[in-house]
Amino acid sequence: MEKHIRLPLTQEDIAGLRAGDYVYLTGELYTARDAAHKRMAETLDAGGTLPFEIAGQTIYYMGPSPARQGHVIGSAGPTTSSRMDKYTPRLLDLGMKGMVGKGRRSSEVIAAMCRNQAVYFAAVGGAGALLSKCIKKTETVAYEDLGTEAIRRLTVEEFPVIVVIDAAGTDLYGNPPC
Amino acid sequence: MIREISVETVADAVCELCIQANHFLSTDMRNALARAAEQESNPLASRILGQLEENLQIAAEESIPICQDTGMAVVFLKIGQDVHFFDGDLTEAVNEGVRRGYTEGFLRKSVVGDPLLRQNTGDNTPAVLHCSIVPGNQVEITVAPKGFGSENMSRIFMLKPADGTEGVKEAIVQTVAEAGPNACPPLVVGVGIGGTFEKAALLAKEALTRETGAPSALPHIRALETELLERINALQIGPAGLGGNATALAVHINTYATHIAGLPLAVNLCCHVNRHAGCVL
Numbered sequence: 004m005e006k007h008i009r010l011p012l013t014q015e016d017i018a019g020l021r022a023g024d025y026v027y028l029t030g031e032l033y034t035a036r037d038a039a040h041k042r043m044a045e046t047l048d049a050g051g052t053l054p055f056e057i058a059g060q061t062i063y064y065m066g067p068s069p070a071r072q073g074h075v076i077g078s079a080g081p082t083t084s085s086r087m088d089k090y091t092p093r094l095l096d097l098g099m100k101g102m103v104g105k106g107r108r109s110s111e112v113i114a115a116m117c118r119n120q121a122v123y124f125a126a127v128g129g130a131g132a133l134l135s136k137c138i139k140k141t142e143t144v145a146y147e148d149l150g151t152e153a154i155r156r157l158t159v160e161e162f163p164v165i166v167v168i169d170a171a172g173t174d175l176y177g178n179p180p181c
Numbered sequence: 182m183i184r185e186i187s188v189e190t191v192a193d194a195v196c197e198l199c200i201q202a203n204h205f206l207s208t209d210m211r212n213a214l215a216r217a218a219e220q221e222s223n224p225l226a227s228r229i230l231g232q233l234e235e236n237l238q239i240a241a242e243e244s245i246p247i248c249q250d251t252g253m254a255v256v257f258l259k260i261g262q263d264v265h266f267f268d269g270d271l272t273e274a275v276n277e278g279v280r281r282g283y284t285e286g287f288l289r290k291s292v293v294g295d296p297l298l299r300q301n302t303g304d305n306t307p308a309v310l311h312c313s314i315v316p317g318n319q320v321e322i323t324v325a326p327k328g329f330g331s332e333n334m335s336r337i338f339m340l341k342p343a344d345g346t347e348g349v350k351e352a353i354v355q356t357v358a359e360a361g362p363n364a365c366p367p368l369v370v371g372v373g374i375g376g377t378f379e380k381a382a383l384l385a386k387e388a389l390t391r392e393t394g395a396p397s398a399l400p401h402i403r404a405l406e407t408e409l410l411e412r413i414n415a416l417q418i419g420p421a422g423l424g425g426n427a428t429a430l431a432v433h434i435n436t437y438a439t440h441i442a443g444l445p446l447a448v449n450l451c452c453h454v455n456r457h458a459g460c461v462l
Contacts, residue, residue, distance in 0.1 A: 025225075038299070068249045068289035077287055078240070078249035083330045083363050105330070106363035106422065127229055127421050128330060128365035129454045132245040133236035150301055151249075151289050163232075165225075165423065176362055176422060
């Protein structure tokens with residue numbers, strides 16, 4: 004089924020999404036990949052607070068190539084999500100509602116998605132030039148020293164993704180549901 | 182007759198090839214993707230293959246890298262034995278080419294200087310450089326930026342001679358099945374069989390730079406490539422791992438002599454952005 008959804012995701016949106024749905028996202032996404040996840044985990048371990056309010060938000064696992072003059076961003080496709088699995092259940096427990104990446108997730112992540120009612124989307128890996136056209140604005144939120152791995156807030160329009168794991172734990176890649 | 186080549190010429194060529202490889206997919210890869218799109222019967226897979234084609238067009242027309250993971254720069258130099266380099270250090274010249282290519286070409290800097298301390302070097306150096314000495318007085322340069330979505334799913338196996346051809350086939354199919362959606366299919370599967378531990382890995386990497394779909398010159402290896410491509414596509418992992426016929430575009434196998442006690446096997450997976458650009462000096 005094809006759907007157009009405005010971010011941040013609402014509980015109604017999440018409840019209505021099924022693995023296999025083709026979705027166009029419009030609104031704000033936060034980027035974070037390996038190094039940013041590690042730093043967020045260290046911050047939480049030390050009793051600190053995250054550099055943005057994660058409750059209700061969607062994280063895009065992506066580190067862009069630099070923008071040429073006149074462009075908002077460079078190439079901007081998804082990276083492999085499973086590298087973030089170690090850090091993800093904790094973020095879901097803090098209220099994160101969506102993730103955009105590519106590839107499989109661990110059973111721990113899927114269980115945390117069911118527990119917290121969250122959705123995992125895949126964007127097409129290796130289509131970073133195409134996906135960059137849907138990104139209208141970027142702003143660095145934190146960890147600027149990490150370069151491409153900094154946390155950015157992206158404003159996207161009609162950003163194409165596919166629901167791979169829904170809030171019931173149904174996994175398009177074939178893991179058994181929760 | 183010794184031919185003099187300035188290492189600055191090498192740096193210029195590497196710079197240009199880094200930029201070219203990351204914006205323009207080679208004709209053999211584009212043709213292989215177009216063939217896969219023609220043969221795809223799964224509607225979602227067809228839609229994804231269409232997006233990949235559109236992505237290549239945007240990349241070329243607007244100078245946006247095909248993929249944000251512009252890779253670690255793997256550079257092959259085939260150096261004629263009658264060449265003498267002057268003007269400095271050859272390895273440093275290759276790194277200078279990578280540094281300039283990744284900076285001037287707006288390519289992502291994806292290299293950390295120490296694998297454990299993990300500080301980004303800021304200019305995508307150092308390259309991974311493989312040199313070989315060949316007859317003649319020319320220098321053949323191939324730049325193959327390698328993304329790590331697929332690199333992470335690559336495997337090496339030290340099989341036993343008793344495992345034989347069947348063991349090799351099982352290990353290759355298993356590697357692709359385990360990679361599933363993570364390695365960004367449709368893949369090119371580079372395989373190295375024989376040699377030693379490191380030789381097998383290098384054979385597999387070199388196999389990825391072969392013209393996509395060009396068969397091995399050895400009849401028994403050619404038959405193996407054909408059979409494995411069929412078995413891999415029967416997995417129905419499909420483009421982006423969401424189902425479909427196009428799981429792999431090609432299987433390229435390179436072989437080398439090995440020891441009586443061993444059967445080394447390396448499987449180097451590459452995503453559909455199998456970049457390689459080359460020139461001859």
